[in-house]
Amino acid sequence: MAGIKDVAARAGVSMATASRALTGHPSVSDAARAAVRAAADELGYRANGVARSLRTRRTRILGLVVPDVLNPFFTELARAVEEEARALGYSVIIGNADDRPEQLDHQLRSLLERRTDGLLVAPADDPSAELLRRTARSGTPLVFVDRWIAGAPGVPVVRADGRAAVRALVRHLHRLGRRRIAVITGPAATATGRERLDAFRGALGELGLPPRPELIGHGDFRAESGRRETARLLSLPRHSRPDAVFAADNLMALGALDAIRAAGLRVPAGIALAAFDDIPWFAHLDPPLTAIAQPTAELGRAAVRALADRIEGRPAASVTLDARLVARASCGEPGGARGGGTGRLGNVRRCDDGAERRERESGS
Amino acid sequence: MAGIKDVAARAGVSMATASRALTGHPSVSDAARAAVRAAADELGYRANGVARSLRTRRTRILGLVVPDVLNPFFTELARAVEEEARALGYSVIIGNADDRPEQLDHQLRSLLERRTDGLLVAPADDPSAELLRRTARSGTPLVFVDRWIAGAPGVPVVRADGRAAVRALVRHLHRLGRRRIAVITGPAATATGRERLDAFRGALGELGLPPRPELIGHGDFRAESGRRETARLLSLPRHSRPDAVFAADNLMALGALDAIRAAGLRVPAGIALAAFDDIPWFAHLDPPLTAIAQPTAELGRAAVRALADRIEGRPAASVTLDARLVARASCGEPGGARGGGTGRLGNVRRCDDGAERRERESGS
DNA sequence: CTGAAAGCGCTTACAG
DNA sequence: CTGAAAGCGCTTACAG
Numbered sequence: 189m190a191g192i193k194d195v196a197a198r199a200g201v202s203m204a205t206a207s208r209a210l211t212g213h214p215s216v217s218d219a220a221r222a223a224v225r226a227a228a229d230e231l232g233y234r235a236n237g238v239a240r241s242l243r244t245r246r247t248r249i250l251g252l253v254v255p256d257v258l259n260p261f262f263t264e265l266a267r268a269v270e271e272e273a274r275a276l277g278y279s280v281i282i283g284n285a286d287d288r289p290e291q292l293d294h295q296l297r298s299l300l301e302r303r304t305d306g307l308l309v310a311p312a313d314d315p316s317a318e319l320l321r322r323t324a325r326s327g328t329p330l331v332f333v334d335r336w337i338a339g340a341p342g343v344p345v346v347r348a349d350g351r352a353a354v355r356a357l358v359r360h361l362h363r364l365g366r367r368r369i370a371v372i373t374g375p376a377a378t379a380t381g382r383e384r385l386d387a388f389r390g391a392l393g394e395l396g397l398p399p400r401p402e403l404i405g406h407g408d409f410r411a412e413s414g415r416r417e418t419a420r421l422l423s424l425p426r427h428s429r430p431d432a433v434f435a436a437d438n439l440m441a442l443g444a445l446d447a448i449r450a451a452g453l454r455v456p457a458g459i460a461l462a463a464f465d466d467i468p469w470f471a472h473l474d475p476p477l478t479a480i481a482q483p484t485a486e487l488g489r490a491a492v493r494a495l496a497d498r499i500e501g502r503p504a505a506s507v508t509l510d511a512r513l514v515a516r517a518s519c520g521e522p523g524g525a526r527g528g529g530t531g532r533l534g535n536v537r538r539c540d541d542g543a544e545r546r547e548r549e550s551g552s
Numbered sequence: 553m554a555g556i557k558d559v560a561a562r563a564g565v566s567m568a569t570a571s572r573a574l575t576g577h578p579s580v581s582d583a584a585r586a587a588v589r590a591a592a593d594e595l596g597y598r599a600n601g602v603a604r605s606l607r608t609r610r611t612r613i614l615g616l617v618v619p620d621v622l623n624p625f626f627t628e629l630a631r632a633v634e635e636e637a638r639a640l641g642y643s644v645i646i647g648n649a650d651d652r653p654e655q656l657d658h659q660l661r662s663l664l665e666r667r668t669d670g671l672l673v674a675p676a677d678d679p680s681a682e683l684l685r686r687t688a689r690s691g692t693p694l695v696f697v698d699r700w701i702a703g704a705p706g707v708p709v710v711r712a713d714g715r716a717a718v719r720a721l722v723r724h725l726h727r728l729g730r731r732r733i734a735v736i737t738g739p740a741a742t743a744t745g746r747e748r749l750d751a752f753r754g755a756l757g758e759l760g761l762p763p764r765p766e767l768i769g770h771g772d773f774r775a776e777s778g779r780r781e782t783a784r785l786l787s788l789p790r791h792s793r794p795d796a797v798f799a800a801d802n803l804m805a806l807g808a809l810d811a812i813r814a815a816g817l818r819v820p821a822g823i824a825l826a827a828f829d830d831i832p833w834f835a836h837l838d839p840p841l842t843a844i845a846q847p848t849a850e851l852g853r854a855a856v857r858a859l860a861d862r863i864e865g866r867p868a869a870s871v872t873l874d875a876r877l878v879a880r881a882s883c884g885e886p887g888g889a890r891g892g893g894t895g896r897l898g899n900v901r902r903c904d905d906g907a908e909r910r911e912r913e914s915g916s
Numbered sequence: 917c918t919g920a921a922a923g924c925g926c927t928t929a930c931a932g
Numbered sequence: 933c934t935g936a937a938a939g940c941g942c943t944t945a946c947a948g
Contacts, residue, residue: 189690191925202935207927215933232686237665238605239925242940247602249645249666257631260624267621270648279662281613281645284634298643301601302613322596326553411832445836468775472809474838555941566919571943579917603941606924918948924941932934 190231198227210235241303250495251299252308253283253292255335255378256409259439260467261484262310265334268488269308276496278305287408289314296320305329306495312377313337329498333491335379344498344506346491348482350380350464351387353511354434357462357480358391360513361432364520366460370403370430372417372440381409384436384464403430407440414443422451422459432460432519438467441477460519464511476516483509554595562591574599605667614859615663616672617647617656619699619742623773623803624831625848626674629698632852633672640860642669651772653678660684669693670859676741677701693862697855699743708862708870710855712846714744714828715751717875718798721826721844722755724877725796728884730824734767734794736781736804745773748800748828767794771804778807786815786823796824796883802831805841824883828875840880847873 196206201220208216209224210233216224227233241247250273254262270280281304283295292311296319299307306329311320317337324330324340332345361369371388374381389399402424405417414435421430433448435441441463448455455461455475463470466481490507497504515522560570565584572580573588574597580588591597605611614637618626634644645668647659656675660683663671670693675684681701688694688704700709725733735752738745753763766788769781778799785794797812799805805827812819819825819839827834830845854871861868879886 192927193925203926204928204935204937205933208934211927213928217933220933234661234665236606236667236925238602238611238667239940240927241602242600242606242942243925243927245940257634258627263622263627267648270621270646274658279645279647279666281643282634283643284631294638297598301598302643303600303602442832442836449836468806469833469837472806472813472838473833473836476838556943557941567942568919568921568944569917572918575943577944581917584917600941603924604943606926607941607943609924920947922943922945924943926940927938929938931936 190233191236192233194231195224195227195233198231199223245303247303247305248278249302249304250278250280250306250308250492251283251295251302251304252280253285253295253299254310255285255287255292255312256439257282257284259409259437261334261438261465261482264467264484265310265488268485269333269492272489272492276492278492278496285312287312287410289316292317293319296323300328306331306499308333308491308495310334311337312375313379314377329495331491331495331498331504333487337379344494344504346487346494346507347380348487348509348511350384350480350482350511351390353480353513354384354387354464355391355394356513357434357478358388358395360478360515361434361460361462361519362395362397364460366432366519367397368400368403368428368430369397369432369434370405370421371434372405372407372414372436372444374407374409374436374440376406378409381436388434400428402428407436409437409439411439411443411446414440415447416443418444418447419450422447422453430459432462435461435463438463438465438470438479441479445473455518456520462519466514470514471516473518475518477518478516478522479514480511481514482511554597555600556597558595559588559591559597562595563587609667611667611669612642613666613668614642614644614670614672614856615647615659615666615668616644617649617659617663618674619649619651619676620773620803621646621648623801625698625802625829625846628831628848629674629852632849633697633856636853636856640856642856642860649676651676651774653680656681657683660687664692670695670863672697672855672859674698675701676739677743678741693859695855695859695862695868697851701743708858708868710851710858710871711744712851712873712875714748714844714846714875715754717844717877718748718751718828719755719758720877721798721842722752722759724842724879725798725824725826725883726759726761728824730796730883731761732764732767732792732794733761733796733798734769734785735798736769736771736778736800736808738771738773738800738804740770742773745800752798764792766792771800773801773803775803775807775810778804779811780807782808782811783814786811786817794823796826799825799827802827802829802834802843805843809837819882820884826883830878834878835880837882839882841882842880842886843878844875845878846875 192206196203205220206224209221252269266282273280285292308331310333321339324343330343334347336345373385407413407417435444453459462478464480466479470477470479494504556570560567569584570588573585616633630646637644649656672695674697685703688707694707696709698711737749771777771781799808817823826842828844830843834841834843858868
């Protein structure tokens with residue numbers, strides 16, 4: 189493959205001039221620039237990014253570590269991240285932690301070794317997140333997205349605050365007559381898992397509903413845990429069985445649907461179901477599923493912008509957006525037993541929330 | 553950040569010995585190896601992969617270019633690719649072509665510049681796929697996955713042959729009394745789009761059903777085209793309106809569902825619907841959707857293995873797997889008007905097809 | 917088993 | 933505006 193030396197030779201200039209012409213350096217004569225460009229075209233020259241990176245100490249690659257690429261939320265997030273990164277001139281390497289702490293470390297090490305210019309991470313707060321904390325302290329440009337961990341001061345966090353939406357959801361269920369509302373939580377090790385559970389409990393309290401430990405299912409953001417915990421909830425003695433289930437993410441909601449169907453129950457007649465994280469398919473489930481929607485793509489874009497700020501030496505800001513409730517038929521009423529899916533794709537929203545909120549605090 | 557020079561100094565050996573100790577070269581004394589390892593640990597040394605790549609001319613990065621990352625088929629494919637790649641010691645950069653030829657070129661250029669060791673591409677056969685063809689000829693290790701293009705001889709193709717499954721689907725519809733079967737195709741520029749349409753037409757012919765041009769909707773594998781074409785089909789004069797729609801991918805099926813719902817029709821009573829590409833949510837749609845399932849993860853793994861073969865100088869083989877029909881309720885009967893979703897997650901399969909087939913032909 | 921030295925392909929002060 | 937030269941951080945023949 190032709191190198192810059194070949195291009196320079198063909199254009200009859202030095203490597204230095206060839207390099208300047210190709211990288212758009214201003215002080216190159218028009219004649220030289222034209223000759224170099226022509227030579228490069230003729231040779232089909234493509235700069236060796238590895239050599240360039242070694243010299244410039246920048247790879248223009250961003251690392252993104254997500255807990256589970258198959259989770260539609262993270263898929264959409266990754267897509268938005270890639271798009272915004274591309275717009276800013278970066279490529280993205282996605283690392284899938286597969287919800288395993290050692291995988292997170294593996295991905296982190298791999299990304300660090302590749303000298304990505306910066307890292308976007310949605311971590312679980314595991315004691316073994318030591319490497320992540322060290323990375324944060326080491327000065328590697330780092331931004332947390334969706335989730336964050338303690339012990340990493342100065343790292344901007346880009347996330348959606350789901351508390352108001354969870355509160356709206358619980359009130360929605362209450363208004364529709366549900367009183368024994370169960371929740372299937374995410375891992376206590378995740379910031380989002382804790383936040384959703386806290387908001388849920390708080391909302392219950394506000395409505396004067398007693399806390400019922402047996403109605404809390406401990407899931408892990410994966411479908412199987414949703415199925416398992418829902419099955420358990422449905423096998424409770426009749427008087428303590430829930431009349432509604434709130435799954436703290438979309439995959440657990442899928443599992444919950446499985447369990448509900450296996451038990452021969454109907455939604456919402458037999459039991460209400462709602463999920464955190466909205467996806468296009470929810471409008472077409474049987475019945476259309478009530479869910480809390482995050483501004484996922486905007487989260488991804490904001491995270492990339494914050495990271496680029498960090499990398500390029502500008503002050504980076506944390507960003508908090510709001511999630512919102514999309515009420516469909518799975519808890520009763522909205523849209524009726526049928527329906528709930530009219531109009532434009534994925535746009536069947538009845539929002540119970542306020543406007544989007546952004547809070548910008550200067551990062552360090 | 554500590555470099556190998558620092559490690560060598562601390563261990564009291566030369567850079568050469570330090571390098572050998574760290575990369576596991578056999579001819580290093582145990583004492584030196586231990587000293588180097590200790591020094592590396594103490595300094596928190598992490599090799600600079602950029603420098604290593606420049607020297608070894610290998611990046612251990614694979615490029616994967618998919619037409620649309622948001623399409624669950626490609627998401628699952630990408631996940632399997634990343635997993636298998638990691639097992640073989642590679643990272644993966646995913647490029648999203650976003651179904652735009654110029655984006656494909658952009659991603660290709662970016663990946664080539666980064667000197668990825670090899671490329672996995674699911675291309676659209678556009679005239680402008682010239683860069684891709686040139687890349688194939690240039691000797692860059694390349695494997696096509698899912699889709700392929702003409703004019704790239706010697707490039708292994710890893711894909712599923714959907715023809716038998718499409719045929720099984722058409723017979724399934726026919727057995728259930730459907731006679732005016734419409735199809736919403738993918739772009740004629742894609743190998744998969746053409747194959748599915750050809751198989752569909754062939755199957756119609758075998759059953760003695762006349763071809764009806766007005767029942768062919770030209771889609772682009774995106775949801776909106778499925779909606780639009782289905783709306784058009786449903787607005788045909790009553791006597792030529794279809795009694796079944798086959799969407800050639802899952803996103804167009806989503807759009808079709810939208811249009812059907814907007815028209816106030818029920819599935820399958822008002823119209824039957826089936827899709828190419830199965831996803832977990834299909835079992836929970838209203839009604840559960842009959843679909844053709846590809847062995848997506850296996851496709852991804854096989855593609856990576858073929859590419860690794862190429863990269864590492866072994867002969868690479870094309871691989872063809874079979875897709876299979878998963879009959880649920882959306883065309884009538886199986887599982888009844890309700891149901892169709894029992895048992896394990898995404899495993900509600902009634903297969904009308906034979907065993908998996910693999911065809912290995914030695915690549916060049 | 918070990919070390920000195922070359923070199924991977926670029927970019928960029930430095931001097932002119 | 934241009935060129936000669938150094939250097940990014942490694943690995944690896946080569947010689948010992």
